Amino acid sequence: MNETAALALLFERGPLTRSDLRDLTGLSKPTASEVLRRLEDAGLAIVVGHAxxxxxxxxxxxxxxxxxxxxxxxxIRDVGDTDRPAVAASIADLAGEVRGSVEVEVDFATVDAVDKIVELVGDLCRKARVPRKQLMQVQIGVPGSPDPRTGYIRYIDVPGFGRPGLLKDLRTRLRTEVAVDNDVNLAAFAERAHGVAADVEGFTVLWLAEGAGFAIDQGGTLMRGAHGCAGELGYMPVPATQDTPALEFQDLVGGPGVMKLGERFGLTGGTSSEVVAAAIAPDAPAGAADFLAALADRIALGLMTVVTLIDPPLIVLAGELSQAGGEPLRDAVVQALANRSPLDTEIAVTGVADDAVLRGALSSGLATLQDRLLTGLATPAHTP
Known part of the structure; x- marks a missing residue:
């Protein structure tokens, strides 16, 4: 217990002297010395200087x-009409320092998913000069819903990732702990750790990209549901209107739907994000304001379900489309939601400027590994 408390403080507070440790834990001088000696012997603590x-x-x-x-x-990305590589990957040490990163184009329809992930992890380790035996956790973010009981991934369109036994095969081939989580859940993890949700009691993330996703954070705990499918807002049925047939929510606010909506208002681009960016540009065409209002009204349609059922303190707009629209899109969504809801729900644009899913996967994986070390469920590979 003393060693666990001391290591937790080193993770949380950073470098400490023996005196600092005694002040923070109340341990006696001999006990504090013994605890640090044992952590050194286990390879979990090192001397980094002298005061x-x-x-x-x-x-x-x-x-x-x-x-x-x-x-x-x-x-693992559902690239759709975007120009992003299919996979982004990074490797980091226990302090969270990234030692190496890669982005690669992969056609998962033509390669085995397990083989490719094993190959990518090996490439990462070689690039970072990390011995494979010291890789203690692999965290994978997917555009789908992994079942926490079975590891089976539902609602995923990436070939090869929806087959039973995928997670088991990855653990066997990589010979380490492997976790798979929904990409928007990991984006929410990054939002609490590095974004606009750091100090809020709870929040939700609406992810707008090729499709639409959703995550629910309650006091730092992500709601995943009994089958891992909580937050699959993109599959919510939307009744037919005069302008549209019966659809799913992601058909209205995902990449293809946004492209079609842009064409209606004279906005075009190579990707849906470029269409949204064009709508807020200084030289935007005449139909830009109407396009933005129409898109915001579609988004508010889905958010009404969220506000009615959850009443979150904060809704974060994330994903490529939200980043492309920025504050103008956020302002339009605020107005559209106010037209539908009597509640003054706070809405913000994501505060994570880089790849939120990858950043959240690193943070989640690091937290998992640190917890395993603190509870004695893992031992550093080089320990005698």
Whole structure:
């Protein structure tokens, strides 16, 4: 228990002296010394410097050993009409420092998903000069809903990822712990850790990209549902109107739907994100304002379900389309939702500028590994 408490403080607070550790834990001087010795012997703590300022020898400064274990994170993307590579991957040490990253084009219809992931993880380890035996966690984000009980992934269109036994095969081939999570859940993880939701009690993320996704954070805990399918807002049926047949929500606000809506208002582009960006550009065509209002009204249609059922303190607009629309799209959504709902729900644009799914996968994987180390369920591979 003492070693766990000391290591947790090194993870949380950073470098500490023996005196710092005693002040924070209440341990006696001999016990604090023994705890740090045992963490050093286990390869989990190292001396990173010495502090001076008093009589006697300088005090050693201890830190968690960042090289005691490594985490690999992969973001599997439903690229659709975007120009992004199909997979982004990074590897980081226990301190969260990224040691290597790659983005690659992959046609999963022509390669085996397990073979390709194993190959990518091997490439990452070689690039970062990390021995495979020190890779202790792999976190994968997918555009689908992994069942926490079976590992089976529902609602996924990427070939090869919807077959039974995928997670088991990955663990066997990689010979380490592997976790698979929904991409929007991981984006929410990044939003709480690095974005606009750091200090809120709870929030939701509406992900707008090739499709539409949703995540629910309740006090730092993500709601996944009994089958891992909580938040699949994109599959919500939308009744027919004068202008549209009966559809799913993602047909209205996902990439293809946005492209069609843009054409109606004279906005075109190579991707749906470019169409949205063109609508807020200084030289936007005459139909841009009407396009933005129409898109915002579609988004508000889905958000009404969220507001009615959950009443979240904050809704974060994330994904490529939300980033392309920025504050103008956010303002239009606020107005459209106000026309439908009596509640003054706060809406914000994502605060994560880079790849939120990959960043969330790294953060989630790191938290999982640190927890395993703290609970004694994992031992650094180099420990005798």
């Amino acid at each position: 001076s300022g008093g009589p006697g020898p300088n005090a050693a400064i201890y830190a968690a050993n960042a090289a005691a274990g490594f985490v690999a994170a992969l973001s």
